[in-house]
Amino acid sequence: VTKGLGPDDAILGQRQGPSPRRSVWPLFYVASIGLTALFLVYPLFESVRLAVTGTVAGQEVFVGLDQFAKLAGDRVARGAIVNTLVFAVGTALGTVAVGTAIAIAIDRKIRLAGVFKFLIFLPVVLPAVFMGLVWANGLDPNFGWVGKILGQIHPSLNHPWLADPQTALLSVMAMTVLQYAGFAMIIVLGALQDVPADLHEAATLDGASATDRAIYVTLPLVRDVVVIVFLLQFINGAKVFDQVFVMTQGGPGTSSEVMSTYVYRMAFRLQEFHYAAAGAVATSVLIVVLALAYLAVFRSRQVSRAG
Amino acid sequence: MSGRSLRSIKPFVVLGWVLLVAWTCASLAPVGIALLASTKDTTSIIADPLGLPDRVLLENFTRAWGGSSMTQPLWVYASNSVIASAIALTVGISAGATTGYALARNRSRATELANRYFILLIALPPVVAWIPLFSLVNAMGLISSPVAIGLIYSAFVIPVATVMMRAYFVSFPLDLIEAAKVDGAGELQIFGRIVIPLSLGALGAVILVQLIFIWNELGLALILLIAPDSRTLPVGLAQFRGQDSSDLGAQFAALVLTVIPIIVVYGLFQKRITEGMRLGAFR
Numbered sequence: 164v165t166k167g168l169g170p171d172d173a174i175l176g177q178r179q180g181p182s183p184r185r186s187v188w189p190l191f192y193v194a195s196i197g198l199t200a201l202f203l204v205y206p207l208f209e210s211v212r213l214a215v216t217g218t219v220a221g222q223e224v225f226v227g228l229d230q231f232a233k234l235a236g237d238r239v240a241r242g243a244i245v246n247t248l249v250f251a252v253g254t255a256l257g258t259v260a261v262g263t264a265i266a267i268a269i270d271r272k273i274r275l276a277g278v279f280k281f282l283i284f285l286p287v288v289l290p291a292v293f294m295g296l297v298w299a300n301g302l303d304p305n306f307g308w309v310g311k312i313l314g315q316i317h318p319s320l321n322h323p324w325l326a327d328p329q330t331a332l333l334s335v336m337a338m339t340v341l342q343y344a345g346f347a348m349i350i351v352l353g354a355l356q357d358v359p360a361d362l363h364e365a366a367t368l369d370g371a372s373a374t375d376r377a378i379y380v381t382l383p384l385v386r387d388v389v390v391i392v393f394l395l396q397f398i399n400g401a402k403v404f405d406q407v408f409v410m411t412q413g414g415p416g417t418s419s420e421v422m423s424t425y426v427y428r429m430a431f432r433l434q435e436f437h438y439a440a441a442g443a444v445a446t447s448v449l450i451v452v453l454a455l456a457y458l459a460v461f462r463s464r465q466v467s468r469a470g
Numbered sequence: 471m472s473g474r475s476l477r478s479i480k481p482f483v484v485l486g487w488v489l490l491v492a493w494t495c496a497s498l499a500p501v502g503i504a505l506l507a508s509t510k511d512t513t514s515i516i517a518d519p520l521g522l523p524d525r526v527l528l529e530n531f532t533r534a535w536g537g538s539s540m541t542q543p544l545w546v547y548a549s550n551s552v553i554a555s556a557i558a559l560t561v562g563i564s565a566g567a568t569t570g571y572a573l574a575r576n577r578s579r580a581t582e583l584a585n586r587y588f589i590l591l592i593a594l595p596p597v598v599a600w601i602p603l604f605s606l607v608n609a610m611g612l613i614s615s616p617v618a619i620g621l622i623y624s625a626f627v628i629p630v631a632t633v634m635m636r637a638y639f640v641s642f643p644l645d646l647i648e649a650a651k652v653d654g655a656g657e658l659q660i661f662g663r664i665v666i667p668l669s670l671g672a673l674g675a676v677i678l679v680q681l682i683f684i685w686n687e688l689g690l691a692l693i694l695l696i697a698p699d700s701r702t703l704p705v706g707l708a709q710f711r712g713q714d715s716s717d718l719g720a721q722f723a724a725l726v727l728t729v730i731p732i733i734v735v736y737g738l739f740q741k742r743i744t745e746g747m748r749l750g751a752f753r
Contacts, residue, residue: 187657191572192584194565195628202625203591206602213601265493268486281740282494288736288743289501290686292704293729296711297500300507300718301519308503308519341497349744350751373482395751402595405688405704409711423597423689430601431693440601447598454593 213440230441239417240442243425246332247446250339250421251400257340259393262347263385267377269348270355280352284345291342291405298338299325299410328418331411335419339406343399347392354388355381390461394454401450422446501729507722515718530723541717544724546699547706550616554691554702555684557620558627563677565624566631567669571661573632574639585636591629596689604693614700619691627680634750638672639665675746678739685732703728 217226234240265283269276286294301309304323314321324334358381366376404423407413413420413428420428422442430439507515508530510523537543569588573581603622604613612618642665650660666673688704695701701709707728710721736743 188572188576190658191568191661194561195569195588195632198561198565198621198625199588199591199628202603202606202622203594203599203629206599206606207594209602209605210598261493264489268490271483271486273483273486273490279490279494280744282498283490284740284744285501285733285736286497287747288682288732289729290688290704290707290732292686292688292707293504293725294500296707296725297504299711301500301503306516306519311520341493344493344497346747350748353748373480391751398593402597404597405686408688408692409708412711426597426600427689427693431604436601436605443595443598443600447595450595451593 210440210444213437214444217437226437230438231445233438234441234445239420240425242417243413243420243422243442244445244449246419247401247403247421247423250332250336250403251397253336254339254343254400254403255393255396257336258344258347258396259351259389261340261344262349262392263351263389265344265348266351266355267381269352280349284349286342287345287349289342291339292409294338294342295335295406295409302334302410325411326415328415331415332419335406335410338410339400339403343396347396350392351385351388354385358384394457397457398450398454401446401453501733504722504725504729507718508726510719512716512718515722527719530719531727533717533720534723534727538717538720541720541724542698542701542706544703544706544727547701547703548727550695550700551685551702553616554620554623555681557617558623558684559677559681560624561621562624562627562680563631563673566628566676567635567666567673568661569628570632570635570637571639571665573636574642585633588629588632592633596626600689600693603690607694614695614697616695616700616702619694619702622690622694623684623687627684630680630750631676634676634746635669635672637749638669642669671742674739675742675749678735678743679746679750681735682732682743 214230215225215227216223217229218224265279269279273279298309301307302323302325304310304326309324310321322330324330362380363376366380371379402423403421404427407419407421407424408427411419413424423446426439426442426446429435429442503519506522507519509526509528510530511527514521514523534541535544537546569584573585607613607615607618607622610618646664646668647660650664655663686704687702688708691702691705692708695705707725710724
């Protein structure tokens with residue numbers, strides 16, 4: 164019989180060794196705490212410090228929330244925030260909807276299920292830079308193959324998708340959903356396969372059709388998983404940088420600018436470090452607040468359902 | 471006869487198949503297109519992007535790998551990627567696994583708090599670290615150093631590795647550890663000689679998922695690797711955009727060469743990778 168590591172194990176640890184030696188446990192933490200403190204925690208606080216300071220005549224001065232006020236008054240920054248939210252919600256909805264549909268299709272124990280699972284997850288592990296570059300080439304208004312194929316379906320679909328400010332962000336979103344739906348699929352499929360088979364049998368005996376079983380047996384059981392995948396995809400979407408950077412660079416104009424590309428441009432093209440840091444801090448706060456609010460809403464629903 | 475069998479085909483099943491086939495083709499189209507274009511010359515890529523090549527131009531690959539007047543050699547980017555990944559994984563996984571083990575073995579309020587610390591770091595959007603990391607690395611004179619970026623990546627690997635390995639070690643069989651103690655082994659020996667060799671599966675899953683993350687990472691590499699010969703693969707490839715495109719064949723060959731290692735690794739370890747990502751999702 165094996166037993167998990169429990170708190171009682173600490174007592175065993177004390178018994179060890181003939182003479183009371185110094186504990187070796189601190190050694191287990193040194194590298195992890197040191198490296199994360201230097202490269203993650205320090206930068207986090209430094210970003211906050213940069214965001215509440217500014218330079219006046221070469222001197223750093225405390226400016227409070229001025230940078231954030233400037234951000235709120237900046238048309239491009241507001242556009243970038245809206246675009247980031249549209250991108251995050253849109254790609255989360257898209258990947259979860261498609262991923263769930265694919266998971267249900269594969270879960271029917273069809274032939275080649277393993278092959279489809281393998282192929283549909285494959286894009287998830289490929290670099291977004293690769294996907295973005297090939298799609299951008301295919302969407303070239305002059306010689307792209309996407310327009311040629313879509314034009315066969317309807318001439319109006321042969322459209323300069325990335326060059327039109329109305330459709331640039333949407334196109335990048337579509338490519339993102341195409342690449343990452345496989346992630347949602349894998350997670351939902353795992354949940355579906357955890358649904359006990361006898362539940363389905365019992366429902367079938369009670370005269371439930373396949374559709375009934377999908378709605379009343381399967382869906383409630385995978386609901387929690389879908390809620391979590393949506394949140395993960397939303398967070399990933401809100402962090403988006405690679406696809407936008409290689410496909411549109413935030414353009415045409417600033418029509419597809421998202422927060423991370425805007426921060427990048429402000430900091431590393433225009434050297435506006437304080438302003439860019441405010442943008443980065445605002446983005447992070449926004450992501451955390453929205454994620455927590457989403458979880459709170461979901462938890463309260465769960466409680467009200469149970470109660 | 472056929473009427474009966476037709477009726478027995480349910481619309482949902484047909485819809486499912488259509489969805490699977492269509493999605494597979496659309497989402498993998500870039501891979502197919504890149505493979506096709508990597509064997510053609512620029513003229514035929516532009517004139518007939520979907521047509522088969524008259525002659526397979528394997529020279530595209532040698533030009534991409536060795537570089538030309540148009541492009542930096544891909545092997546430089548590839549070796550930078552290998553250096554950064556090797557350092558990040560060696561440092562990040564060994565640090566994360568040790569800490570995850572210590573957190574699992576010593577359960578107290580302090581270690582619960584430490585676990586919370588690492589979970590919070592996973593949630594941290596990288597963009598918030600960009601500017602200070604640039605200033606820090608610049609002040610150290612380590613801009614354009616694949617070794618330095620490898621160490622920074624390790625800081626991103628550590629929280630994930632710690633939390634995932636802790637979750638794994640919590641259910642590690644205690645009997646084995648007790649037996650080793652009776653034999654007089656110290657904690658470090660137990661960890662190195664008994665626990666690690668028995669945990670290679672879980673370690674492998676974490677390593678693979680993090681390798682994919684590092685191999686594909688663009689943002690930090692773009693900021694910290696300025697000199698052309700210090701770039702990792704994603705940064706090197708990203709330069710193709712908006713660049714003079716007179717050698718599209720070699721550019722596509724470079725793209726193909728970049729993803730081949732990932733596809734091979736994925737092909738070999740698909741189960742571990744998907745399982746690793748699945749577990750990572752519920753950390």
